[in-house]
Amino acid sequence: MKFLKFNEIDSTNNYMKENVSSFENYDIVSAKVQTAGRGRRGNSWLSPEGMALFSFLLRPERSLSMVEATKLPFIAGISTLNALKKIKDGAYSFKWTNDVFFYSKKLCGILIERVKDDFVVGIGINVANKIPEDIKNIAISLESDHDIDKLILKVVEEFSIYYEKFMAGKWQEIIEEINANNFLKDKKIRVHIGEQIFEGTAKNIAEDGRLEIEMNGEIKLFSVGEITIEKDYY
Numbered sequence: 001m002k003f004l005k006f007n008e009i010d011s012t013n014n015y016m017k018e019n020v021s022s023f024e025n026y027d028i029v030s031a032k033v034q035t036a037g038r039g040r041r042g043n044s045w046l047s048p049e050g051m052a053l054f055s056f057l058l059r060p061e062r063s064l065s066m067v068e069a070t071k072l073p074f075i076a077g078i079s080t081l082n083a084l085k086k087i088k089d090g091a092y093s094f095k096w097t098n099d100v101f102f103y104s105k106k107l108c109g110i111l112i113e114r115v116k117d118d119f120v121v122g123i124g125i126n127v128a129n130k131i132p133e134d135i136k137n138i139a140i141s142l143e144s145d146h147d148i149d150k151l152i153l154k155v156v157e158e159f160s161i162y163y164e165k166f167m168a169g170k171w172q173e174i175i176e177e178i179n180a181n182n183f184l185k186d187k188k189i190r191v192h193i194g195e196q197i198f199e200g201t202a203k204n205i206a207e208d209g210r211l212e213i214e215m216n217g218e219i220k221l222f223s224v225g226e227i228t229i230e231k232d233y234y
Contacts, residue, residue: 050129093183188230
């Protein structure tokens with residue numbers, strides 16, 4: 001396994017995507033600081049020193065279908081959650097579609113990008129960094145001096161275990177574990193899709209990865225959308 005470490009880089013995902021041919025399955029790129037970190041839908045991602053900032057390559061043994069590929073963020077999420085549990089006790093949960101929460105605040109974000117038949121799995125975890133005052137109500141850090149390199153290796157190891165389960169046809173087992181850690185379950189939420197807003201109560205994450213929301217006594221399924229929780233409405 002190759003493990004490249006940078007003091008500063010624009011984005012570990014970008015670096016790996018631009019040099020994907022030089023990497024093998026589960027090779028890692030990490031950085032102390034990212035100057036152009038990104039989240040989903042192109043959102044910027046604060047990347048100060050003290051975070052675990054890394055990307056690793058998934059090179060499947062066969063081409064994954066679009067349906068299979070959409071399940072990778074869930075596998076990365078539950079893998080990261082379990083790796084963190086083994087490092088520090090606490091109330092961890094998985095927030096649809098790709099965040100890990102700690103005591104109901106965002107601890108980790110995940111961004112997976114496809115490069116032909118390969119996938120670059122980018123993860124940012126707040127480990128020993130201080131959270132800015134203006135986002136302390138929604139974000140949290142482990143405030144731990146845990147060895148970041150060891151944490152990164154543990155996450156990749158956990159991912160490889162869950163990915164093998166997935167490829168062995170055990171997705172149902174994985175999604176049940178994800179739902180057992182479902183942060184949104186039974187919360188009153190709003191889903192923002194473009195100019196449209198839908199309100200309801202979050203339920204399980206369905207087998208195909210869509211979020212079940214109870215609206216006016218019926219279950220509706222959502223594959224995309226920005227989520228706000230009732231307490232965040234006003």
